[in-house]
Amino acid sequence: MRKALIVTLMLATATTMSACSGANDSQVSTPQAFSHTESRGELDISVLRTAEYDFPAYKTPEALAAARPIVAAGVIDGWQQGPILDSGTGTLDYRIVLRMRVTDPLKGVKERKTIPNGIIFIELSQGAVLSDPAVPPKQWKPYKTVADFEKALPVGTNVLAFPRERPGQEQPVVDPGEPLPAGAELMLVPPQGLILEDPKLSRRQPSESTALVGGLEDLNVGGSAWLEQKNIQGMVSRLKEHGFDE
Numbered sequence: 001m002r003k004a005l006i007v008t009l010m011l012a013t014a015t016t017m018s019a020c021s022g023a024n025d026s027q028v029s030t031p032q033a034f035s036h037t038e039s040r041g042e043l044d045i046s047v048l049r050t051a052e053y054d055f056p057a058y059k060t061p062e063a064l065a066a067a068r069p070i071v072a073a074g075v076i077d078g079w080q081q082g083p084i085l086d087s088g089t090g091t092l093d094y095r096i097v098l099r100m101r102v103t104d105p106l107k108g109v110k111e112r113k114t115i116p117n118g119i120i121f122i123e124l125s126q127g128a129v130l131s132d133p134a135v136p137p138k139q140w141k142p143y144k145t146v147a148d149f150e151k152a153l154p155v156g157t158n159v160l161a162f163p164r165e166r167p168g169q170e171q172p173v174v175d176p177g178e179p180l181p182a183g184a185e186l187m188l189v190p191p192q193g194l195i196l197e198d199p200k201l202s203r204r205q206p207s208e209s210t211a212l213v214g215g216l217e218d219l220n221v222g223g224s225a226w227l228e229q230k231n232i233q234g235m236v237s238r239l240k241e242h243g244f245d246e
Helices: 013-019 061-067 146-152 199-204 232-241
Strands: 003-005 071-086 092-107 119-125 129-131 158-161 173-175 186-188 194-197 212-214
Touching (some): 158 232
Antiparallel strands (some): 003 129, 071 173, 158 194
16 A cells, blocks of 8 residues: 655755844744734645754844845746756655746846746655555655645636745755756755735735735744735835845
């Protein structure tokens, strides 16, 4: 019988920790409880929640934006197979790539050669693999396919990202995955660096509640300021008010 073998994938942990280590007066080290909480709608963000992160969280979106080289809002343009790596544990480490089409460049986007044609390629963990005793562990396939990600977080979903170019793969590359356009580079986001707008919450939630959900971590991990905007456009306006606007 097949069963899911959970492989904990800490995507570029050292890079993430480094990116979240500045501006001490803008960080908290543990989640807190607030009067408003992130709700769940029709987006299935469980496909992104493949690891638990231990990191100092930024209290506000603008504090995170100040620490990142790139900030952009846009929509999901699609998903594709990312690199397949040798994890050193006997199984392979599969990555998925989120294609994000930029609609609001806020910081470090324009004239950036690694973002050709306004598309950002964000590398994320593809999660667990399925154990199959009939084949060697290195032939085990991901539990979630590209199609599963497309269904869970469909094309057109509004998104805000705080990425940076990947400095290099830490593990041996078995397969580079689907090719990128000329000049494009894979990007990484920190635990708070991917925010999505849930269409169902946008339609049904009262105006004082947010339709935003965190991708890798709950929005409120950093504080109540992350829950003050109802949608991605509200986040864009807030960041522009703090000087992030190209």
